[in-house]
Amino acid sequence: MLNRIVLIGRLTRDPELRYTPANGVAVASFTLAVNRRFSSQGGQKEADFIPIVVWRAQAENCAKYLGKGSLVAVEGRLQIRSYEDREGQKRTATEVVADSVQFLDTKEKRSFDGPPAFDDSMIGEDDVPF
Amino acid sequence: MLNRIVLIGRLTRDPELRYTPANGVAVASFTLAVNRRFSSQGGQKEADFIPIVVWRAQAENCAKYLGKGSLVAVEGRLQIRSYEDREGQKRTATEVVADSVQFLDTKEKRSFDGPPAFDDSMIGEDDVPF
Amino acid sequence: MLNRIVLIGRLTRDPELRYTPANGVAVASFTLAVNRRFSSQGGQKEADFIPIVVWRAQAENCAKYLGKGSLVAVEGRLQIRSYEDREGQKRTATEVVADSVQFLDTKEKRSFDGPPAFDDSMIGEDDVPF
Amino acid sequence: MLNRIVLIGRLTRDPELRYTPANGVAVASFTLAVNRRFSSQGGQKEADFIPIVVWRAQAENCAKYLGKGSLVAVEGRLQIRSYEDREGQKRTATEVVADSVQFLDTKEKRSFDGPPAFDDSMIGEDDVPF
DNA sequence: TTTT
DNA sequence: TTTT
Numbered sequence A, B, C, D: 001m002l003n004r005i006v007l008i009g010r011l012t013r014d015p016e017l018r019y020t021p022a023n024g025v026a027v028a029s030f031t032l033a034v035n036r037r038f039s040s041q042g043g044q045k046e047a048d049f050i051p052i053v054v055w056r057a058q059a060e061n062c063a064k065y066l067g068k069g070s071l072v073a074v075e076g077r078l079q080i081r082s083y084e085d086r087e088g089q090k091r092t093a094t095e096v097v098a099d100s101v102q103f104l105d106t107k108e109k110r111s112f113d114g115p116p117a118f119d120d121s122m123i124g125e126d127d128v129p130f
Numbered sequence E, F: 001t002t003t004t
Helices: A056-065 B056-065 C056-065 D056-065
Strands: A003-011 A016-019 A026-035 A047-055 A071-084 A090-103 B003-011 B016-019 B026-035 B047-055 B071-084 B090-103 C003-011 C016-019 C026-035 C047-055 C071-084 C090-103 D003-011 D016-019 D026-035 D047-055 D071-084 D090-103
Touching (some): A047 A056, A047 B071, A056 A090, B047 B071, B056 B090, D016 D056, D047 D071
Parallel strands (some): C047 C090
Antiparallel strands (some): A003 A071, A003 B003, A016 A026, A026 A047, A071 A090, B003 B026, B003 B071, C003 C026, C026 C047, D003 D026
């Protein structure tokens, strides 16, 4: 079933890079501020603050080339997980799992140029060579 | 800034229809079960349960023509609001605000104009073979 | 750079299945009739007839389970190729290269795993009312 | 039925602005070069050149603030029209009709800031005030 | 906790 | 006819 989201916005802070304990797979996470086009009250600045998660090679590229304020386009799917907090309360965690993150400004600490090069980790399990 | 999501899934229960106290504007809400394509563990059935909100005429159509189990396509934007719960804790509410809801099955209680049946007029004269 | 399209529509005829001469890779092609929501003239039925191309395993599934009139959701990218016709004229060929094709009606000759029927396991425990 | 496309790319030349003879409605058109992520042959630079059409207030903003090379995000629908050329041959015209065009670089001849302000022409015919 |  |  279809679940596809496209966002353009700016990072509210530098990405955090971690590695899964079990397999050492890279994960980056950050929050995207996506301004709403039409604010409800004329004056007020309104934005949605959307948690993003990226895996593997892209995670490392994000950590390397993005920082607070970077403008990016994110393509992915919306994921809503449930869990219990320490008090045993049912909570829900929302995040966008990115398939791709595109860097849209160049003003940064990078000589990087466009989307990260293709590498094997980007091949899905079912992705047969041509 | 861009914030666009497209979902296909089934309602987990009948939509709820309400009206805003101030202006009497119709709002419908329901939860969409969107199955993930590739379950992480092979066997397990996995889905995201995504809260949807629809306004005005569409809200009333949803209430009228959709029920638990209905298959729909939703197009809209992801909205994340912050609020405080009764204990003064910061919480976050996620929902997709739908611009359009399309009805994808016909088995229901409706004569409504969902996906039109296929008929020959849909074949363009210009529909040349590739 | 981003190029993403999502379509819902019906096949104007049965898909055509072929194999690349060089490698024997499966390709299916068909045309999707996508009705426009708001017809310009009130009365007239209007649709876009969009050529779709699918590769590999999905191509074979499309050939097997889809036919004229089938309702599908297509996700992919818009591709515009230039070529010269027999008279040496520059032409342009438009098609959507599908990453995924989802089968949205069940009335067909298939036991295939299109949109799963709704069952209670799809209601999350955490599916708290709004 | 659903028809939604999101593109990020650069203008191949300055937009052309015209007005419909009948009603004087503004239309801008330009071509977007959208680079493909993975070139088929490693080396070759590959892009799709996608004709874009924008109406009304947005058309005038595009003409004012965009030029050859500008980076934009376009959201809209894919439209395929048929017509006969002068020789009476059936041809097909492809274009993306933009609902919104977002300006993604600032290096240009503009002090402009983000998406065009809301004005009445952006209200769809069926867009009831709240 | 929020970005330009 | 194609953009960085």
